Amino acid sequence: MAGETVVNTQVEVKKGSSVSNVINKLSKASKYEIKTAAGVAGIRGTVVGASPTTITCLVGTISFVPAAGGGVQIVITGGSKVTAGALAAVKAGTAETSNLARAATGVTANVAANLVAQTVQQFAAAIAADAAADAGKNGGAAAATQAAADTAKTVMADLLAAVKQAAASATGDTKAIIQAIAANLEKNAAANTADAAAKGAGIAVKVNGGTETAAKDAAKAAAGQTTTDQSIVTKAVENANSSIGQAKQGDSAANHGTSGTTGNVGGGTANNNAAATTTTTIFVSPTK
Structure with a gap:
Protein backbone atom coordinates (compact mmCIF):
# COMPACT_ATOMS: atom_id res chain seq x y z
CA MET A 1 0.00 0.00 0.00
CA GLY A 93 -3.62 -11.56 38.84
CA THR A 94 -3.78 -7.94 39.93
CA ALA A 95 -0.42 -7.97 41.72
CA GLU A 96 1.42 -9.16 38.61
CA THR A 97 -0.32 -6.80 36.18
CA SER A 98 0.17 -3.89 38.60
CA ASN A 99 3.91 -4.59 38.72
CA LEU A 100 3.98 -4.69 34.92
CA ALA A 101 2.06 -1.40 34.75
CA ARG A 102 4.53 0.31 37.07
CA ALA A 103 7.48 -0.87 35.00
CA ALA A 104 5.84 0.14 31.71
CA THR A 105 4.92 3.56 33.11
CA GLY A 106 8.49 4.21 34.20
CA VAL A 107 9.89 3.16 30.84
CA THR A 108 7.34 5.28 28.97
CA ALA A 109 8.18 8.33 31.09
CA ASN A 110 11.85 8.09 30.19
CA VAL A 111 11.31 7.46 26.46
CA ALA A 112 8.08 9.25 25.47
CA ALA A 113 7.01 11.57 28.26
CA ASN A 114 4.13 12.99 26.21
CA LEU A 115 2.38 9.61 26.41
CA VAL A 116 2.69 9.13 30.16
CA ALA A 117 -0.60 10.70 31.23
CA GLN A 118 -2.61 8.65 28.73
CA THR A 119 -0.68 5.52 29.68
CA VAL A 120 -1.37 5.96 33.39
CA GLN A 121 -5.10 6.39 32.85
CA GLN A 122 -5.31 3.40 30.52
CA PHE A 123 -3.36 1.12 32.84
CA ALA A 124 -5.41 2.10 35.91
CA ALA A 125 -8.70 1.50 34.11
CA ALA A 126 -7.53 -1.83 32.67
CA ILE A 127 -6.37 -3.21 36.02
CA ALA A 128 -9.48 -1.92 37.81
CA ALA A 129 -11.72 -3.56 35.20
CA ASP A 130 -9.87 -6.86 35.44
CA ALA A 131 -10.00 -6.93 39.25
CA ALA A 132 -13.66 -5.92 39.26
CA ALA A 133 -14.61 -8.60 36.74
CA ASP A 134 -12.97 -11.26 38.90
CA ALA A 135 -14.69 -10.00 42.06
CA GLY A 136 -18.04 -9.72 40.32
CA LYS A 137 -18.12 -13.32 39.14
CA ASN A 138 -19.04 -14.49 42.62
CA GLY A 139 -20.03 -11.31 44.41
CA GLY A 140 -22.13 -9.62 41.74
CA ALA A 141 -22.28 -5.93 40.91
CA ALA A 142 -21.68 -4.82 44.50
CA ALA A 143 -18.40 -6.73 44.70
CA ALA A 144 -17.33 -5.49 41.27
CA THR A 145 -18.05 -1.92 42.30
CA GLN A 146 -16.01 -2.20 45.49
CA ALA A 147 -13.10 -3.90 43.73
CA ALA A 148 -13.04 -1.30 40.96
CA ALA A 149 -12.95 1.59 43.42
CA ASP A 150 -10.32 0.03 45.69
CA THR A 151 -8.11 -1.05 42.79
CA ALA A 152 -8.36 2.28 40.99
CA LYS A 153 -7.22 4.15 44.11
CA THR A 154 -4.30 1.80 44.74
CA VAL A 155 -3.10 1.56 41.14
CA MET A 156 -3.39 5.29 40.44
CA ALA A 157 -1.27 6.03 43.49
CA ASP A 158 1.29 3.41 42.45
CA LEU A 159 1.55 4.74 38.91
CA LEU A 160 1.89 8.33 40.09
CA ALA A 161 4.74 7.14 42.31
CA ALA A 162 6.33 5.48 39.26
CA VAL A 163 6.18 8.75 37.32
CA LYS A 164 7.70 10.64 40.25
CA GLN A 165 10.46 8.06 40.48
CA ALA A 166 11.14 8.45 36.76
CA ALA A 167 11.35 12.22 37.24
CA ALA A 168 13.79 11.82 40.11
CA SER A 169 16.15 9.72 38.01
CA ALA A 170 15.86 11.81 34.83
CA THR A 171 18.20 14.64 33.87
CA GLY A 172 18.07 17.92 31.97
CA ASP A 173 14.97 18.91 30.03
CA THR A 174 13.48 15.42 30.39
CA LYS A 175 13.46 15.78 34.16
CA ALA A 176 11.50 19.03 34.00
CA ILE A 177 8.99 17.57 31.55
CA ILE A 178 8.32 14.47 33.65
CA GLN A 179 8.08 16.58 36.82
CA ALA A 180 5.41 18.74 35.15
CA ILE A 181 3.49 15.64 34.08
CA ALA A 182 3.66 14.24 37.60
CA ALA A 183 2.34 17.53 38.98
CA ASN A 184 -0.59 17.47 36.53
CA LEU A 185 -1.38 13.86 37.38
CA GLU A 186 -1.34 14.68 41.08
CA LYS A 187 -3.56 17.72 40.52
CA ASN A 188 -6.09 15.60 38.64
CA ALA A 189 -5.73 12.48 40.79
CA ALA A 190 -9.33 12.56 42.03
CA ALA A 191 -10.78 12.80 38.52
CA ASN A 192 -8.42 10.21 37.05
CA THR A 193 -9.13 7.76 39.87
CA ALA A 194 -12.88 8.23 39.51
CA ASP A 195 -12.58 7.65 35.75
CA ALA A 196 -10.69 4.40 36.27
CA ALA A 197 -13.13 3.20 38.93
CA ALA A 198 -16.19 4.01 36.81
CA LYS A 199 -14.76 2.28 33.76
CA GLY A 200 -13.62 -0.70 35.78
CA ALA A 201 -16.96 -1.31 37.47
CA GLY A 202 -19.09 -0.68 34.38
CA ILE A 203 -17.00 -2.89 32.12
CA ALA A 204 -16.88 -5.65 34.73
CA VAL A 205 -20.65 -5.79 35.05
CA LYS A 206 -21.07 -5.94 31.27
CA VAL A 207 -18.47 -8.67 30.63
CA ASN A 208 -20.01 -10.70 33.45
CA GLY A 209 -23.39 -10.61 31.69
CA GLY A 210 -25.07 -7.60 33.28
CA THR A 211 -27.23 -5.05 31.49
CA GLU A 212 -25.99 -1.68 30.31
CA THR A 213 -28.19 0.03 32.89
CA ALA A 214 -26.71 -2.07 35.69
CA ALA A 215 -23.22 -1.35 34.35
CA LYS A 216 -23.79 2.42 34.40
CA ASP A 217 -25.21 2.19 37.92
CA ALA A 218 -22.08 0.32 39.01
CA ALA A 219 -19.88 2.90 37.29
CA LYS A 220 -21.58 5.71 39.20
CA ALA A 221 -21.33 3.85 42.50
CA ALA A 222 -17.64 3.05 42.00
CA ALA A 223 -16.74 6.61 41.08
CA GLY A 224 -18.69 7.80 44.13
CA GLN A 225 -16.53 5.62 46.36
CA THR A 226 -13.40 7.49 45.27
CA THR A 227 -14.59 11.10 45.68
CA THR A 228 -17.36 13.19 47.23
CA ASP A 229 -17.26 15.67 44.34
CA GLN A 230 -20.42 14.90 42.37
CA SER A 231 -19.25 16.84 39.32
CA ILE A 232 -16.26 14.48 39.08
CA VAL A 233 -18.55 11.46 39.50
CA THR A 234 -20.87 12.67 36.75
CA LYS A 235 -17.98 13.28 34.36
CA ALA A 236 -16.44 9.90 35.17
CA VAL A 237 -19.66 8.10 34.27
CA GLU A 238 -19.87 10.07 31.01
CA ASN A 239 -16.29 9.09 30.21
CA ALA A 240 -17.05 5.44 30.92
CA ASN A 241 -20.13 5.22 28.71
CA SER A 242 -18.37 4.36 25.44
CA SER A 243 -16.29 1.61 27.06
CA ILE A 244 -19.38 0.17 28.73
CA GLY A 245 -21.24 0.23 25.42
CA GLN A 246 -18.47 -1.68 23.64
CA ALA A 247 -18.07 -4.37 26.32
CA LYS A 248 -19.74 -7.73 25.73
CA GLN A 249 -20.23 -10.77 27.91
CA GLY A 250 -17.09 -12.91 28.01
CA ASP A 251 -14.77 -10.17 26.71
CA SER A 252 -11.40 -9.33 28.26
CA ALA A 253 -12.24 -6.68 30.86
CA ALA A 254 -8.69 -5.32 30.84
CA ASN A 255 -8.75 -4.65 27.10
CA HIS A 256 -11.97 -2.65 27.33
CA GLY A 257 -10.35 -0.56 30.05
CA THR A 258 -8.15 1.09 27.40
CA SER A 259 -10.93 1.99 24.96
CA GLY A 260 -13.16 5.02 24.75
CA THR A 261 -12.67 8.65 25.73
CA THR A 262 -11.47 9.70 29.16
CA GLY A 263 -11.09 13.14 30.64
CA ASN A 264 -8.59 14.85 32.93
CA VAL A 265 -5.64 12.90 31.55
CA GLY A 266 -2.70 14.89 32.85
CA GLY A 267 -4.77 18.05 32.94
CA GLY A 268 -6.53 17.71 29.57
CA THR A 269 -8.90 15.44 27.71
CA ALA A 270 -7.60 12.62 25.55
CA ASN A 271 -9.13 9.92 23.39
CA ASN A 272 -7.81 6.59 24.64
CA ASN A 273 -9.16 4.51 21.78
CA ALA A 274 -6.11 2.72 20.37
CA ALA A 275 -7.52 2.94 16.85
CA ALA A 276 -7.28 6.72 17.03
CA THR A 277 -3.56 6.68 17.80
CA THR A 278 -1.42 7.22 14.72
CA THR A 279 2.06 6.44 16.00
CA THR A 280 3.68 3.18 16.95
CA THR A 281 6.46 2.90 19.48
CA ILE A 282 8.03 -0.02 21.27
CA PHE A 283 9.72 0.57 24.61
CA VAL A 284 12.00 -2.07 26.08
CA SER A 285 13.48 -1.86 29.55
CA PRO A 286 17.02 -3.15 30.12
CA THR A 287 17.19 -6.75 31.27
CA LYS A 288 18.33 -7.24 34.82
Whole structure:
Protein backbone atom coordinates (compact mmCIF):
# COMPACT_ATOMS: atom_id res chain seq x y z
CA MET A 1 0.00 0.00 0.00
CA ALA A 2 1.41 3.40 -0.99
CA GLY A 3 2.66 5.41 1.94
CA GLU A 4 2.48 2.48 4.34
CA THR A 5 5.24 2.34 6.95
CA VAL A 6 6.43 -1.14 7.88
CA VAL A 7 8.47 -1.75 11.02
CA ASN A 8 9.95 -5.10 12.00
CA THR A 9 11.16 -5.21 15.59
CA GLN A 10 12.54 -8.26 17.38
CA VAL A 11 13.61 -8.47 21.01
CA GLU A 12 15.23 -11.55 22.51
CA VAL A 13 15.08 -12.13 26.26
CA LYS A 14 17.69 -14.63 27.43
CA LYS A 15 17.73 -13.61 31.09
CA GLY A 16 16.15 -11.04 33.35
CA SER A 17 13.00 -9.38 32.04
CA SER A 18 11.74 -7.00 29.36
CA VAL A 19 8.77 -4.64 29.30
CA SER A 20 7.27 -3.40 26.02
CA ASN A 21 4.60 -0.76 25.51
CA VAL A 22 3.42 -0.82 21.88
CA ILE A 23 1.15 2.20 21.62
CA ASN A 24 -0.26 1.23 18.21
CA LYS A 25 0.74 -0.48 14.99
CA LEU A 26 1.97 1.52 11.99
CA SER A 27 0.54 -0.98 9.53
CA LYS A 28 -0.86 -4.49 9.30
CA ALA A 29 2.45 -5.60 7.83
CA SER A 30 4.47 -4.32 10.80
CA LYS A 31 5.79 -6.99 13.14
CA TYR A 32 6.91 -6.92 16.77
CA GLU A 33 8.24 -10.11 18.29
CA ILE A 34 9.70 -11.02 21.65
CA LYS A 35 11.69 -14.24 21.61
CA THR A 36 12.17 -16.19 24.83
CA ALA A 37 13.17 -19.72 25.77
CA ALA A 38 9.47 -20.43 26.32
CA GLY A 39 8.48 -19.37 22.80
CA VAL A 40 7.84 -16.37 20.56
CA ALA A 41 5.27 -13.65 21.33
CA GLY A 42 3.93 -11.54 18.48
CA ILE A 43 2.63 -8.28 19.92
CA ARG A 44 0.60 -5.49 18.39
CA GLY A 45 -0.92 -2.55 20.24
CA THR A 46 -0.30 -4.03 23.67
CA VAL A 47 1.70 -3.95 26.88
CA VAL A 48 3.68 -7.08 27.59
CA GLY A 49 6.18 -8.31 30.14
CA ALA A 50 8.53 -11.12 29.18
CA SER A 51 11.01 -13.32 30.99
CA PRO A 52 12.60 -16.54 29.70
CA THR A 53 9.74 -18.50 31.30
CA THR A 54 6.68 -16.21 31.31
CA ILE A 55 4.82 -13.90 28.91
CA THR A 56 2.35 -11.56 30.64
CA CYS A 57 -0.15 -9.28 28.85
CA LEU A 58 -1.50 -6.21 30.62
CA VAL A 59 -3.66 -4.90 27.77
CA GLY A 60 -4.06 -5.90 24.14
CA THR A 61 -3.61 -9.29 22.52
CA ILE A 62 -0.50 -11.43 22.12
CA SER A 63 -0.12 -14.28 19.66
CA PHE A 64 2.22 -16.75 21.39
CA VAL A 65 3.81 -19.84 19.85
CA PRO A 66 5.38 -22.08 22.55
CA ALA A 67 8.84 -23.44 21.81
CA ALA A 68 7.62 -26.96 22.62
CA GLY A 69 4.01 -26.58 21.52
CA GLY A 70 4.18 -28.25 18.13
CA GLY A 71 3.24 -25.01 16.38
CA VAL A 72 0.13 -24.43 18.50
CA GLN A 73 -0.75 -20.74 18.76
CA ILE A 74 -1.96 -19.39 22.10
CA VAL A 75 -3.84 -16.09 22.25
CA ILE A 76 -3.06 -14.13 25.41
CA THR A 77 -5.49 -11.30 26.16
CA GLY A 78 -5.23 -8.48 28.69
CA GLY A 79 -4.78 -9.62 32.27
CA SER A 80 -3.48 -13.07 31.29
CA LYS A 81 -0.16 -14.89 31.04
CA VAL A 82 1.47 -18.05 29.71
CA THR A 83 4.33 -19.88 31.39
CA ALA A 84 6.88 -22.22 29.85
CA GLY A 85 5.37 -25.58 28.98
CA ALA A 86 1.76 -24.42 29.20
CA LEU A 87 -0.58 -24.72 26.23
CA ALA A 88 -3.17 -22.21 27.45
CA ALA A 89 -3.21 -18.77 29.02
CA VAL A 90 -4.25 -18.24 32.64
CA LYS A 91 -5.17 -15.17 34.70
CA ALA A 92 -2.13 -13.16 35.73
CA GLY A 93 -3.62 -11.56 38.84
CA THR A 94 -3.78 -7.94 39.93
CA ALA A 95 -0.42 -7.97 41.72
CA GLU A 96 1.42 -9.16 38.61
CA THR A 97 -0.32 -6.80 36.18
CA SER A 98 0.17 -3.89 38.60
CA ASN A 99 3.91 -4.59 38.72
CA LEU A 100 3.98 -4.69 34.92
CA ALA A 101 2.06 -1.40 34.75
CA ARG A 102 4.53 0.31 37.07
CA ALA A 103 7.48 -0.87 35.00
CA ALA A 104 5.84 0.14 31.71
CA THR A 105 4.92 3.56 33.11
CA GLY A 106 8.49 4.21 34.20
CA VAL A 107 9.89 3.16 30.84
CA THR A 108 7.34 5.28 28.97
CA ALA A 109 8.18 8.33 31.09
CA ASN A 110 11.85 8.09 30.19
CA VAL A 111 11.31 7.46 26.46
CA ALA A 112 8.08 9.25 25.47
CA ALA A 113 7.01 11.57 28.26
CA ASN A 114 4.13 12.99 26.21
CA LEU A 115 2.38 9.61 26.41
CA VAL A 116 2.69 9.13 30.16
CA ALA A 117 -0.60 10.70 31.23
CA GLN A 118 -2.61 8.65 28.73
CA THR A 119 -0.68 5.52 29.68
CA VAL A 120 -1.37 5.96 33.39
CA GLN A 121 -5.10 6.39 32.85
CA GLN A 122 -5.31 3.40 30.52
CA PHE A 123 -3.36 1.12 32.84
CA ALA A 124 -5.41 2.10 35.91
CA ALA A 125 -8.70 1.50 34.11
CA ALA A 126 -7.53 -1.83 32.67
CA ILE A 127 -6.37 -3.21 36.02
CA ALA A 128 -9.48 -1.92 37.81
CA ALA A 129 -11.72 -3.56 35.20
CA ASP A 130 -9.87 -6.86 35.44
CA ALA A 131 -10.00 -6.93 39.25
CA ALA A 132 -13.66 -5.92 39.26
CA ALA A 133 -14.61 -8.60 36.74
CA ASP A 134 -12.97 -11.26 38.90
CA ALA A 135 -14.69 -10.00 42.06
CA GLY A 136 -18.04 -9.72 40.32
CA LYS A 137 -18.12 -13.32 39.14
CA ASN A 138 -19.04 -14.49 42.62
CA GLY A 139 -20.03 -11.31 44.41
CA GLY A 140 -22.13 -9.62 41.74
CA ALA A 141 -22.28 -5.93 40.91
CA ALA A 142 -21.68 -4.82 44.50
CA ALA A 143 -18.40 -6.73 44.70
CA ALA A 144 -17.33 -5.49 41.27
CA THR A 145 -18.05 -1.92 42.30
CA GLN A 146 -16.01 -2.20 45.49
CA ALA A 147 -13.10 -3.90 43.73
CA ALA A 148 -13.04 -1.30 40.96
CA ALA A 149 -12.95 1.59 43.42
CA ASP A 150 -10.32 0.03 45.69
CA THR A 151 -8.11 -1.05 42.79
CA ALA A 152 -8.36 2.28 40.99
CA LYS A 153 -7.22 4.15 44.11
CA THR A 154 -4.30 1.80 44.74
CA VAL A 155 -3.10 1.56 41.14
CA MET A 156 -3.39 5.29 40.44
CA ALA A 157 -1.27 6.03 43.49
CA ASP A 158 1.29 3.41 42.45
CA LEU A 159 1.55 4.74 38.91
CA LEU A 160 1.89 8.33 40.09
CA ALA A 161 4.74 7.14 42.31
CA ALA A 162 6.33 5.48 39.26
CA VAL A 163 6.18 8.75 37.32
CA LYS A 164 7.70 10.64 40.25
CA GLN A 165 10.46 8.06 40.48
CA ALA A 166 11.14 8.45 36.76
CA ALA A 167 11.35 12.22 37.24
CA ALA A 168 13.79 11.82 40.11
CA SER A 169 16.15 9.72 38.01
CA ALA A 170 15.86 11.81 34.83
CA THR A 171 18.20 14.64 33.87
CA GLY A 172 18.07 17.92 31.97
CA ASP A 173 14.97 18.91 30.03
CA THR A 174 13.48 15.42 30.39
CA LYS A 175 13.46 15.78 34.16
CA ALA A 176 11.50 19.03 34.00
CA ILE A 177 8.99 17.57 31.55
CA ILE A 178 8.32 14.47 33.65
CA GLN A 179 8.08 16.58 36.82
CA ALA A 180 5.41 18.74 35.15
CA ILE A 181 3.49 15.64 34.08
CA ALA A 182 3.66 14.24 37.60
CA ALA A 183 2.34 17.53 38.98
CA ASN A 184 -0.59 17.47 36.53
CA LEU A 185 -1.38 13.86 37.38
CA GLU A 186 -1.34 14.68 41.08
CA LYS A 187 -3.56 17.72 40.52
CA ASN A 188 -6.09 15.60 38.64
CA ALA A 189 -5.73 12.48 40.79
CA ALA A 190 -9.33 12.56 42.03
CA ALA A 191 -10.78 12.80 38.52
CA ASN A 192 -8.42 10.21 37.05
CA THR A 193 -9.13 7.76 39.87
CA ALA A 194 -12.88 8.23 39.51
CA ASP A 195 -12.58 7.65 35.75
CA ALA A 196 -10.69 4.40 36.27
CA ALA A 197 -13.13 3.20 38.93
CA ALA A 198 -16.19 4.01 36.81
CA LYS A 199 -14.76 2.28 33.76
CA GLY A 200 -13.62 -0.70 35.78
CA ALA A 201 -16.96 -1.31 37.47
CA GLY A 202 -19.09 -0.68 34.38
CA ILE A 203 -17.00 -2.89 32.12
CA ALA A 204 -16.88 -5.65 34.73
CA VAL A 205 -20.65 -5.79 35.05
CA LYS A 206 -21.07 -5.94 31.27
CA VAL A 207 -18.47 -8.67 30.63
CA ASN A 208 -20.01 -10.70 33.45
CA GLY A 209 -23.39 -10.61 31.69
CA GLY A 210 -25.07 -7.60 33.28
CA THR A 211 -27.23 -5.05 31.49
CA GLU A 212 -25.99 -1.68 30.31
CA THR A 213 -28.19 0.03 32.89
CA ALA A 214 -26.71 -2.07 35.69
CA ALA A 215 -23.22 -1.35 34.35
CA LYS A 216 -23.79 2.42 34.40
CA ASP A 217 -25.21 2.19 37.92
CA ALA A 218 -22.08 0.32 39.01
CA ALA A 219 -19.88 2.90 37.29
CA LYS A 220 -21.58 5.71 39.20
CA ALA A 221 -21.33 3.85 42.50
CA ALA A 222 -17.64 3.05 42.00
CA ALA A 223 -16.74 6.61 41.08
CA GLY A 224 -18.69 7.80 44.13
CA GLN A 225 -16.53 5.62 46.36
CA THR A 226 -13.40 7.49 45.27
CA THR A 227 -14.59 11.10 45.68
CA THR A 228 -17.36 13.19 47.23
CA ASP A 229 -17.26 15.67 44.34
CA GLN A 230 -20.42 14.90 42.37
CA SER A 231 -19.25 16.84 39.32
CA ILE A 232 -16.26 14.48 39.08
CA VAL A 233 -18.55 11.46 39.50
CA THR A 234 -20.87 12.67 36.75
CA LYS A 235 -17.98 13.28 34.36
CA ALA A 236 -16.44 9.90 35.17
CA VAL A 237 -19.66 8.10 34.27
CA GLU A 238 -19.87 10.07 31.01
CA ASN A 239 -16.29 9.09 30.21
CA ALA A 240 -17.05 5.44 30.92
CA ASN A 241 -20.13 5.22 28.71
CA SER A 242 -18.37 4.36 25.44
CA SER A 243 -16.29 1.61 27.06
CA ILE A 244 -19.38 0.17 28.73
CA GLY A 245 -21.24 0.23 25.42
CA GLN A 246 -18.47 -1.68 23.64
CA ALA A 247 -18.07 -4.37 26.32
CA LYS A 248 -19.74 -7.73 25.73
CA GLN A 249 -20.23 -10.77 27.91
CA GLY A 250 -17.09 -12.91 28.01
CA ASP A 251 -14.77 -10.17 26.71
CA SER A 252 -11.40 -9.33 28.26
CA ALA A 253 -12.24 -6.68 30.86
CA ALA A 254 -8.69 -5.32 30.84
CA ASN A 255 -8.75 -4.65 27.10
CA HIS A 256 -11.97 -2.65 27.33
CA GLY A 257 -10.35 -0.56 30.05
CA THR A 258 -8.15 1.09 27.40
CA SER A 259 -10.93 1.99 24.96
CA GLY A 260 -13.16 5.02 24.75
CA THR A 261 -12.67 8.65 25.73
CA THR A 262 -11.47 9.70 29.16
CA GLY A 263 -11.09 13.14 30.64
CA ASN A 264 -8.59 14.85 32.93
CA VAL A 265 -5.64 12.90 31.55
CA GLY A 266 -2.70 14.89 32.85
CA GLY A 267 -4.77 18.05 32.94
CA GLY A 268 -6.53 17.71 29.57
CA THR A 269 -8.90 15.44 27.71
CA ALA A 270 -7.60 12.62 25.55
CA ASN A 271 -9.13 9.92 23.39
CA ASN A 272 -7.81 6.59 24.64
CA ASN A 273 -9.16 4.51 21.78
CA ALA A 274 -6.11 2.72 20.37
CA ALA A 275 -7.52 2.94 16.85
CA ALA A 276 -7.28 6.72 17.03
CA THR A 277 -3.56 6.68 17.80
CA THR A 278 -1.42 7.22 14.72
CA THR A 279 2.06 6.44 16.00
CA THR A 280 3.68 3.18 16.95
CA THR A 281 6.46 2.90 19.48
CA ILE A 282 8.03 -0.02 21.27
CA PHE A 283 9.72 0.57 24.61
CA VAL A 284 12.00 -2.07 26.08
CA SER A 285 13.48 -1.86 29.55
CA PRO A 286 17.02 -3.15 30.12
CA THR A 287 17.19 -6.75 31.27
CA LYS A 288 18.33 -7.24 34.82
